[in-house]
Amino acid sequence: MSDDAGALPRFVPSGRQWEIRHGGLRAVIVEVGGGIRTFTCGEREVLESYPVGAMCDGAHGAPLIPWPNRLDGGRYTFDGAEHRTALTEPARGNAIHGLLRWRPYALRRAAADAVTVGAVVHPSPGYPFALDVEIEYRLDDDGLTVATTARNVGADALPYAHGQHPYLSAGAGMLDRCVLEFDAGTRILVDGERALPSGTAPTECTDYDFRGGRILGGLRLDDPFTGLRRDGRGLSWVRLTGGDGRTVEQWADRSFGYLQLFSGDTLAPARRRTALAAEPMTAPPNALASGEALVRLEPGQEFTSVWGARLV
Helix, strand or coil: CCCHHCCCCCCCCCEEEEEECCCCCCEEEECCCCCCCEEECCCCCCCCCCCCCCCCCCCCCCEECCCCCECCCCEECCCCCEEEEECCCCHEEEEEEEEECCEEEEEECCCCEEEEEEEECCCEEECCCEEEEEEEEEEEEEEEEEEEEEEEECCEEEEEEEEEECCCEECCCCHHEEEECEEEEEEEECCCCCCEEEEEEEEECCCCCCCCCECCCCCCEEEEEEEEECCCCCCCCEEEECCCCCCCEEEECCCCCCEEECCCCCHHHHHCCCCCEEEECCCCCCCHHEEEEEEECCCCCCEEEEHHHHHH
């Protein structure tokens, strides 16, 4: 494990850089936000990176804690008490992707092929709860595995949901020529103005039916899905095959009942449709307000969710 201190510019926007390796695999985990800046297999990106001299853009690789996606007006009620968080997507009037995207994580454990980072969500207006978060990133012959454990370290029960925001790399080409494969029975409809849930629809025989895989083409994606088909081990899968014939596979365990796919059409021009965000989520958008699939953590309780990615 190395933070590559000698190779870094004097100031790095994402903070310390913790590098892990296994064979031809390499990943770099960052201090700011505790996410994945780089994951490569040889010279080929598995998850799209961002430059060491730049801020994390488009939430590339970021953990989304203690809620993923959007919260309507930043408002929710828990155990009879009303709360309101800051609006971090003010143009749409939403609070988005939790509270830890720009907070520093501390190094807790390190090895050549694994690193564990942690952060504490201290009580604050809008989320007056105490949550310890620990994320282990590990490389082995099967690729990258990410295990996130959240523990209630306060005196009161708290609401919790979790997601992460990796971008599956299209390789040297664009998404339009990639083959996408995933199997989700239900698309969660969102309104066009605020991207909040407005209903559901089956995916079968629609533009969002990617069972067996097909070319993505010009389809614009910024959609949540559920009803994920799982294999014999209880894992759901997303596969993206680039023009070079290499396939990025991402899996998620049963704790992740939801998946957001985003084709990057609203990112900076040079970043648009160069990778597919495949965001495993334990709960849907607006879960703090709706209560759907929300985890209730009593004092001392913890919750672990695991996902991973590899190049085949």
